Amino acid sequence: MVTTDDIKRLREETGAGVMDSKRALEEAAGDFEKARELIRAHGIAAAAKRADRTTSEGLVESYIHGAGRIGALVEIQCETDFVARTDTFKELARDVAMHIAAMHPLALVAEDVPADAPGKPEDQALLTQSFIKDNSQTIGELVQAAIGQTGENIRIARFSRFELGS
DSSP states (O other): OOOHHHHHHHHHHHOOOHHHHHHHHHHTTTOHHHHHHHHHHHHHHHHHHHTTSOOOEEEEEEEEETTTTEEEEEEEEESOHHHHTSHHHHHHHHHHHHHHHHHOOSBSSGGGSOTTSSSOHHHHBGGGSEETTEEEEEHHHHHHHHHHHHSSOOEEEEEEEEETTO
């Protein structure tokens, strides 16, 4: 039997809604790992359904590192200003800006990475890079998770990275 404490714990860990958490725990027979995976899979499916929605709101986030020697700007868009003001959205923007400063992606997607770039294009593209705070997911998967939590389409529109002396 699934308790309210179990639902609360899963909800806090994943950011999913109460009913989604309850359904996932019931389907997983109380197994938290399986329930987390079900919520993640549901979020990816929901994100695919929202992919064609217009994103005309959002924010530009900055991150400065190394005593002002490295900086990054990222524009992340969503459907409504309500979601743009949520902690989930702001945290996503901050994490992506920090990732850009640390990992120096050359393009948003692998197809846009210059042909003469070193290494594999997937390693140089922002959306396919492993997230620096959690190597088990890519930046693209991080965005998909935020889409699942907010219920809106979210996309990284553009980014720029600056480094003193380069």
